[in-house]
Amino acid sequence: MAQRRNRQVILIERPAGIPHSDNFTILETLIGEPAEGQVLVQNRYLSVDPAMRGWVSAESNYAEPVALGGVMRASAVGTVIQSESTRLTVGDVVVGRLGWQDYAIVDDFAVRRLSDAHTRSLPPSLALGILGTNGATAWLGLFGVGQPQRGDLVVVSTAAGAVGSAVGQLARLTGCRTVGITGSAHKVEVCESHYGFDVALNYHSDDFERELADVLAQGTDVYFDNTSGTISDAVMTHLAHRARVVVCGTAAISSWDPWPDGPRVARHLLTRTARMEGFLIQDHADEVDGVVQKLVPMVERGDLRYHEHVLDGLESAPGSIRGLYEGINLGKTIIRL
Amino acid sequence: MAQRRNRQVILIERPAGIPHSDNFTILETLIGEPAEGQVLVQNRYLSVDPAMRGWVSAESNYAEPVALGGVMRASAVGTVIQSESTRLTVGDVVVGRLGWQDYAIVDDFAVRRLSDAHTRSLPPSLALGILGTNGATAWLGLFGVGQPQRGDLVVVSTAAGAVGSAVGQLARLTGCRTVGITGSAHKVEVCESHYGFDVALNYHSDDFERELADVLAQGTDVYFDNTSGTISDAVMTHLAHRARVVVCGTAAISSWDPWPDGPRVARHLLTRTARMEGFLIQDHADEVDGVVQKLVPMVERGDLRYHEHVLDGLESAPGSIRGLYEGINLGKTIIRL
Known part of the structure; x- marks a missing residue:
């Protein structure tokens, strides 16, 4: 199989305060093959989160800073397109720290498969927001x-x-x-x-x-x-x-x-x-799945409403954190690839 | 019985910041007789507490301010010298909000009788500190x-x-x-x-x-x-x-x-x-007695040490709060009458 071109949003400098588009660049690389226990995921929706400000900062914080020259850390929802895992098969929709990029190769235990109850009737992108x-x-x-x-x-x-x-x-x-x-x-x-x-x-x-x-x-x-x-x-x-x-x-x-x-x-x-x-x-990673199972029927019934603010294309990612802090968006900001 | 002369420390003005002796005066009044359900207590030890600063202030706080012209609110340990109560008898040693004064008439439910385990081997004044x-x-x-x-x-x-x-x-x-x-x-x-x-x-x-x-x-x-x-x-x-x-x-x-x-x-x-x-x-008034019962043997055994800073006479009361905030004392400050 020909190697896929993978566009990646790379952190090139640490912002003073709120991150802006110049702190990042988009780099095109080639992505390889998953090893045993890994899957290749094609990202469909990328998350934009207030916490990203902390992740790119060198200040004291609760998470290791994203490395300069590294792919921007982000949750994303994607589809498994190649699997060397016994737990996940091609076509599974998963969510995890897949990063701001077109494709990701990850260990199978690092992603969560969206439940059938979720994907049956609700948009998979909700795994980045109300169902995530x-x-x-x-x-x-x-x-x-x-x-x-x-x-x-x-x-x-x-x-x-x-x-x-x-x-x-x-x-x-x-x-x-x-x-x-x-x-x-x-x-x-x-x-x-x-x-x-x-x-x-x-x-x-x-x-x-x-x-x-x-x-x-x-x-x-x-x-x-x-x-x-x-x-x-x-x-x-x-x-x-x-x-x-x-x-x-x-x-x-x-x-x-x-x-x-x-x-x-x-x-x-x-x-x-x-x-x-x-x-x-982060302190409650093992509780998320159980909570999401409770939230799915509430969202299905309309008891729990949400709003997605959708940006289009990977090129909208670098400037997207700033938008959160300017308060121009309603609800959860996501990037659709 | 002749009425007893009762010296009382009266709040005469609200301090700016830490209370000092000029905020109080000592007034001599006559004390009457306990009514049914009440006791007359002769105070032996008065408490001096950091919280008193808040009690005499008009600032937003968790307790009603002490009234101008009123007896200074304070815990004290004393001896019942006349009883119209079925719960307390003459000679009982009690602790409660008896005020900075020589004598107090109070409802019997407003004081706590010191346990025999306490008074058998330990100073009654500890009911204002480590056993209070x-x-x-x-x-x-x-x-x-x-x-x-x-x-x-x-x-x-x-x-x-x-x-x-x-x-x-x-x-x-x-x-x-x-x-x-x-x-x-x-x-x-x-x-x-x-x-x-x-x-x-x-x-x-x-x-x-x-x-x-x-x-x-x-x-x-x-x-x-x-x-x-x-x-x-x-x-x-x-x-x-x-x-x-x-x-x-x-x-x-x-x-x-x-x-x-x-x-x-x-x-x-x-x-x-x-x-x-x-x-x-204050949120735990009904738990104090049970805790004190656990503390008595710890103090008796010497597992739990304390220090009392003892001032002598009612006339030392007005300036005593300031001493707490100046950090000159060790341990619990009390006034011995």
Whole structure:
């Protein structure tokens, strides 16, 4: 078989702050053959994630930085087109860390085969979002760390985003009242009408802090935070007794070098005997499959809605991370090859 | 019976920051007779607590502020000298919120009778410290929130203090390595030789941050914090994966109005998937008695050591809170009447 040409998005420099297109280049290489226990996957959908900012940074973080000159780390959904594995056959649709490239050769244990329940009726690309790490992050972060009870008030930042929108819906389905915080009048409308938040607030509004104080007059029981920064600062002043704050992301902070100051949280946590806890899906890799099995029927029934922001072609990848942080997208950003 | 003269320490103005003696005056009044269900208690030992700063402040807090013109709120140990209660008899030694005064009339359910196991062999004043809320705070905060496991590294601030010294000893008895942070060379010596910390560090040392970084090279699993401020800021940069931070006090911050800034903690909590949680003994009032029963034999055997800093006479009360924050005392500060 003739070797396939494989276009790869390569990291060529580390960004100061949010990555942009000049930090990457597209290189065409030839891809070889899978060895025993491996498969050759043709990528169909590539993921774009806020966490990528951390992965390309040399700053202290929770994952090894992507090497300069290496293929950009990314989740992707693809089809097995050649198999030297006993576990996977040609035609299987899989998801895993396949990278920003046309093809990948990976060990069979490094990918997850999409369930028949998923591929029977739902788009395979959802394995990058609501039926993948985003959905599992929302579920495990909300239920595992946030521990909402029926009747609780749950506040969610980046409420129109891939994780935030799922958190809001799962909280509502649990019998909670939900308040979404988002960044435009249009997204407020989407949060309330599409995702069913009881209230959504635009943090760019001049009256944001007063509106938040009104809505949270009784304090919030759960705060699912993807932002840190001034949004989080505002919510932290309205914690209810024994509130739970899920720290799932810090999208509002463009750099941690130098380390930014903000209002101290210790006194809020003490006087409300509240809890603030980080959540990373990496700690829960073996739970994702089980959660996705629960989410599939919820998405099928329409109980759990999602939105995909689809970019076309590998050449859209280098500039795509910036788009996440500019807040121009709705829902999960993916790249269709 | 002639009415008794009762000297009372009265709050006459709210302090800016740490309370000082001019914020109080001593007033002599007459005390009446207990009604049905009440007892008249002669106070013998009064408690001095860091939390008193919050109680006299009008700032947002977890307890109703002490009224201007009212008796200063305080725990005290005393002897029942007249009883209209079926539960308590003359001669019983009790502890409760009896106030900074010579005598108090209280409902019988508002005080706790010291156990015979306690009074048989140990000073009754310990009911204000290691065998009272300090010991219960250490136990419940450490085990309930900090959840140390054998082999964990446990860091404690105000390590020579009433709560911190108990936390360090309980952690060591659990099989943890312990690091105490305190404020003088003498207290370092006390922490290591009297309380058995594996290492103690003086945060006034020029090399404190480097020494801390050396000791915490592998990260700390539990941080029991009584300080907030720069000590906490330094420890927070050395959290281990899934570390637990117990927020038990904020002694290093003299005022929360205006609210102070400090290095943001969200990124530490996220990248280490760590937890930071407030602890107030008020949330656990019904657990104190059970914990004290466990602590009595540990103190009797000498497994759990304590130190009392004893002031003499009611007139020492008004200036006593300031002493706590100046770090001049060792262990639990009490006033002997």
